[in-house]
Amino acid sequence: MRFVLPKGRLLQGSLGLLQKAGISLRPPGERRLIERVGNYEVLLARAFDVPVYVEYGIDVGITGSDVLEERGSDVLVPLELPFGKCRLSLAMPGERIAEPEEMDGYRIATKYPRITRRFFEGLGVEVEILKLHGSIELAPKIGIADAIVDIVETGETLRANGLVEVTKVMDVSALLLVNRIAQKTKFEEINELVFSIKEVIRDGT
Ligand SMILES: Nc1ncnc2c1ncn2[C@@H]1O[C@H](COP(=O)(O)OP(=O)(O)OP(=O)(O)O)[C@@H](O)[C@H]1O
Numbered sequence: 245m246r247f248v249l250p251k252g253r254l255l256q257g258s259l260g261l262l263q264k265a266g267i268s269l270r271p272p273g274e275r276r277l278i279e280r281v282g283n284y285e286v287l288l289a290r291a292f293d294v295p296v297y298v299e300y301g302i303d304v305g306i307t308g309s310d311v312l313e314e315r316g317s318d319v320l321v322p323l324e325l326p327f328g329k330c331r332l333s334l335a336m337p338g339e340r341i342a343e344p345e346e347m348d349g350y351r352i353a354t355k356y357p358r359i360t361r362r363f364f365e366g367l368g369v370e371v372e373i374l375k376l377h378g379s380i381e382l383a384p385k386i387g388i389a390d391a392i393v394d395i396v397e398t399g400e401t402l403r404a405n406g407l408v409e410v411t412k413v414m415d416v417s418a419l420l421l422v423n424r425i426a427q428k429t430k431f432e433e434i435n436e437l438v439f440s441i442k443e444v445i446r447d448g449t
């Protein structure tokens with residue numbers, strides 16, 4: 245079975261959960277992106293690319309629900325996982341607070357253009373989207389955007405940059421992803437994996 249795991253902040257949670265479910269995967273070393281451990285092969289990819297690898301043939305992956313929603317990949321999601329909890333929110337400078345319904349013509353900086361567009365379309369509000377890859381909070385601070393849609397966990401980053409959360413766009417959690425064909429061809433292995441992870445989650449260990 246082949247796993248694709250996200251580099252970065254979801255990696256430790258992913259390895260820890262799989263280990264408790266009886267699958268000890270050694271992550272690839274510093275520069276290596278692929279490692280074979282017994283019957284398993286582990287690939288390391290950027291969180292945003294994990295759904296793409298799973299859609300195009302890797303059996304199982306883990307990434308955030310924000311990432312899957314943004315990518316829109318055609319994969320199965322048998323489980324929500326108990327880590328990577330945060331939210332995706334609309335935020336803006338405290339001194340210029342507005343309701344989302346009043347944001348017609350606003351420029352919104354985000355790493356999530358698709359989710360942001362859908363959110364505003366749902367409100368019938370037309371905004372300009374400025375796609376950035378990180379440090380999103382900088383954009384309104386220096387005046388190149390009116391608001392942002394970004395991950396909020398503790399709210400520290402928003403506060404440190406004088407931004408205020410206007411509304412939550414979605415709750416975020418890590419997800420287990422399964423390739424559609426693997427679910428049929430490796431039915432037993434995958435069901436066993438899902439069952440073991442469910443038990444770990446249920447026992448809360
Ligand atoms: N405080 C947080 N900040 C950012 N992401 C978080 C946080 N808490 C949980 N997450 C989850 O972790 C996922 C991956 O975050 P991480 O920072 O590792 O990757 P990334 O931002 O895509 O980085 P890179 O661009 O380097 O791949 C997010 O998409 C989200 O689902």
Ligand SMILES: O=P(O)(O)OC[C@H]1O[C@H](OP(=O)(O)OP(=O)(O)O)[C@H](O)[C@@H]1O
Binds near residue numbers: 379381394396398
């Ligand atoms: O609410 P908080 O607990 O402050 O966490 C949220 C912040 O953490 C993440 O940034 P990250 O450190 O991944 O850097 P990035 O902005 O470059 O993605 C995210 O994009 C927010 O900026």
